[in-house]
Amino acid sequence: MIPKPSIDDERLAAFRDVDFTYEDGTEALRGITLDIWKGEHIALVGGNGSGKTTLAKHLNGLLTPTGGNVIVGEFDTCKEPVARLARTVGYVFQNPDHQLFCPTVTDEVQFGPRNFGLSDSEIAEKTDRALEIMTLDHLKAEPPMSLSLGDRRRVSIASVIATDPEMIVLDEPFTGLDAKEADELMRVVNGINREGKTIILITHDMRVVAEHSERVIVLAEGRLMLDCRTRKVFSESSLLRDSGLTPPPVSQLAHRLGEYGVSPETLTVDELAEEIARLMEGAK
Amino acid sequence: MTGFVDLYSENDTFLHRLDPRVKILSVLLLSLLAFVLSTLYSLVVLLAFIFLLLFLSRASLSRTWFALRFVLRFMTLIVILWPIFDSAGTPVWATLGPIKITEPAVWRGFTSAARVGCLACVWYILMFTTSQRDLVRALVRMGLRFDYGLTIAISLRFFPSFMATIYSIIDAQRARGLEFNRGGLIKRSRKYVAVLVPAVVSALRTADSLSLALQSRAYGAKARRTYLRQLKMRRSDFAALAIVTALFVVPFVAKYVFFVHI
Ligand SMILES: Nc1ncnc2c1ncn2[C@@H]1O[C@H](COP(=O)(O)OP(=O)(O)OP(=O)(O)O)[C@@H](O)[C@H]1O
Numbered sequence: 189m190i191p192k193p194s195i196d197d198e199r200l201a202a203f204r205d206v207d208f209t210y211e212d213g214t215e216a217l218r219g220i221t222l223d224i225w226k227g228e229h230i231a232l233v234g235g236n237g238s239g240k241t242t243l244a245k246h247l248n249g250l251l252t253p254t255g256g257n258v259i260v261g262e263f264d265t266c267k268e269p270v271a272r273l274a275r276t277v278g279y280v281f282q283n284p285d286h287q288l289f290c291p292t293v294t295d296e297v298q299f300g301p302r303n304f305g306l307s308d309s310e311i312a313e314k315t316d317r318a319l320e321i322m323t324l325d326h327l328k329a330e331p332p333m334s335l336s337l338g339d340r341r342r343v344s345i346a347s348v349i350a351t352d353p354e355m356i357v358l359d360e361p362f363t364g365l366d367a368k369e370a371d372e373l374m375r376v377v378n379g380i381n382r383e384g385k386t387i388i389l390i391t392h393d394m395r396v397v398a399e400h401s402e403r404v405i406v407l408a409e410g411r412l413m414l415d416c417r418t419r420k421v422f423s424e425s426s427l428l429r430d431s432g433l434t435p436p437p438v439s440q441l442a443h444r445l446g447e448y449g450v451s452p453e454t455l456t457v458d459e460l461a462e463e464i465a466r467l468m469e470g471a472k
Numbered sequence: 473m474t475g476f477v478d479l480y481s482e483n484d485t486f487l488h489r490l491d492p493r494v495k496i497l498s499v500l501l502l503s504l505l506a507f508v509l510s511t512l513y514s515l516v517v518l519l520a521f522i523f524l525l526l527f528l529s530r531a532s533l534s535r536t537w538f539a540l541r542f543v544l545r546f547m548t549l550i551v552i553l554w555p556i557f558d559s560a561g562t563p564v565w566a567t568l569g570p571i572k573i574t575e576p577a578v579w580r581g582f583t584s585a586a587r588v589g590c591l592a593c594v595w596y597i598l599m600f601t602t603s604q605r606d607l608v609r610a611l612v613r614m615g616l617r618f619d620y621g622l623t624i625a626i627s628l629r630f631f632p633s634f635m636a637t638i639y640s641i642i643d644a645q646r647a648r649g650l651e652f653n654r655g656g657l658i659k660r661s662r663k664y665v666a667v668l669v670p671a672v673v674s675a676l677r678t679a680d681s682l683s684l685a686l687q688s689r690a691y692g693a694k695a696r697r698t699y700l701r702q703l704k705m706r707r708s709d710f711a712a713l714a715i716v717t718a719l720f721v722v723p724f725v726a727k728y729v730f731f732v733h734i
Pocket residue numbers: 210211212214215216234235236237238239240241242243
């Protein structure tokens with residue numbers, strides 16, 4: 189079920205039979221095995237408490253497995269400090285207010301590159317680029333805490349982009365954003381993905397998953413339920429429902445229209461329109 | 473994380489059922505008693521009585537140990553340090569340079585440690601047999617202003633989530649390459665600014681939305697407050713209060729009226 193990489197693909201992370209139990213005894217991950225390849229656009233989905241955040245925190249060593257191994261790049265996460273792994277894996281936390289503390293947006297965005305000990309010219313270059321990508325230029329000198337939630341989130345993402353990681357984890361980045369802001373954010377994320385960065389998107393929004401991610405990892409109660417191409421995932425509606433997820437309306441509709449010849453793997457409005465148009469043409 | 477601030481463990485023993493006001497009064501009386509008693513023997517008897525209560529309230533051994541191990545360490549420290557700083561009395565057991573270890577001082581060390589043990593255990597019993605809501609309710613019924621009671625209740629309620637926020641902030645900054653355990657003392661303490669600022673900002677944001685939530689439920693509207701849950705003293709509550717009062721009054725009178733060395 190794990191998507192086959194092409195020959196020149198580079199493996200960024202490998203989970204091997206990973207278990208994780210919190211100190212209070214909560215078994216948050218059980219027997220997770222998966223690979224993440226360079227340049228992938230992955231959605232990590234599952235019901236509340238299914239272990240998405242716990243899994244993601246294994247990618248930069250904030251959590252280390254209580255059973256099995258996690259390899260990131262060429263490092264075993266148990267043996268490397270978070271600060272080292274953070275250069276490969278950038279992590280955008282769910283709540284931007286948990287990281288913003290600098291007097292200006294520029295300082296905030298520079299914080300990561302400074303921690304990694306880059307030279308001043310490199311820091312300036314990366315910061316400018318990150319601010320540009322997130323269209324924050326006009327807010328450069330503002331104190332980040334006083335911005336709107338959408339802008340605060342963009343600052344937190346910019347501060348991760350500035351560290352130029354191979355992989356970016358976004359934990360529920362749409363909380364509190366309206367549909368327009370969310371689409372805008374996805375446009376930026378896709379742009380970063382096209383530059384060859386790996387994206388791990390944790391979200392409950394199946395429409396976004398259907399339209400943007402190429403691979404979906406479904407967790408339920410700490411177990412890996414599904415791990416395959418997005419098209420496949422939404423056609424397996426019974427498994428999805430068991431994991432507490434509902435396919436987006438477009439795929440539900442495509443499913444219902446299956447008997448008229450609409451492909452159940454239809455994902456977006458455009459695709460569905462095309463399918464229907466094709467069928468209607470045929471009927472004429 | 474919650475076990476750290478809320479020692480309460482749900483159960484159904486007579487101590488859990490006791491009126492919280494009775495429990496608070498009893499704990500105060502027993503705490504005073506620990507100061508009235510001044511001999512090691514009587515304090516050990518009191519400690520034994522308190523342990524009996526602990527046993528009757530079905531305290532889990534591991535949780536009790538978790539909550540009280542610091543106290544045990546503190547008691548050990550008292551036993552060791554007391555004779556070093558208190559050299560009154562004879563016979564002298566040992567002399568180490570300027571330090572004189574005397575027999576009465578050693579006993580005084582044990583006595584103080586036993587007193588600390590008594591105090592810690594009684595308060596622990598109160599905390600783990602009474603839910604925070606009941607405690608606050610009792611304090612309000614005993615005359616605490618309602619707003620203060622609510623303030624206490626809210627603080628207790630939000631403390632665990634505040635701690636969770638702090639841990640999340642630490643994670644967020646580590647994910648940006650901040651290493652807390654590197655550098656000298658000054659450099660390290662500067663790094664905590666990156667935790668402190670978001671923590672304060674988050675707390676203020678929480679407080680802000682909380683005050684909106686309170687206002688939208690007409691908190692502070694001028695009317696006589698009614699209470700959904702009333703506290704009512706039962707016969708067993710009066711009995712318990714009588715027993716504890718006697719337990720306090722008898723040694724008190726013996727000591728200060730009849731000058732019994734107790
Ligand atoms: N610090 C912690 N200590 C103990 N248990 C925890 C901790 N953090 C999470 N858990 C538990 O681990 C399980 C998985 O949590 P996790 O946060 O990874 O889920 P999630 O899929 O990210 O959920 P959500 O959609 O709510 O963000 C849950 O049962 C949760 O209660």
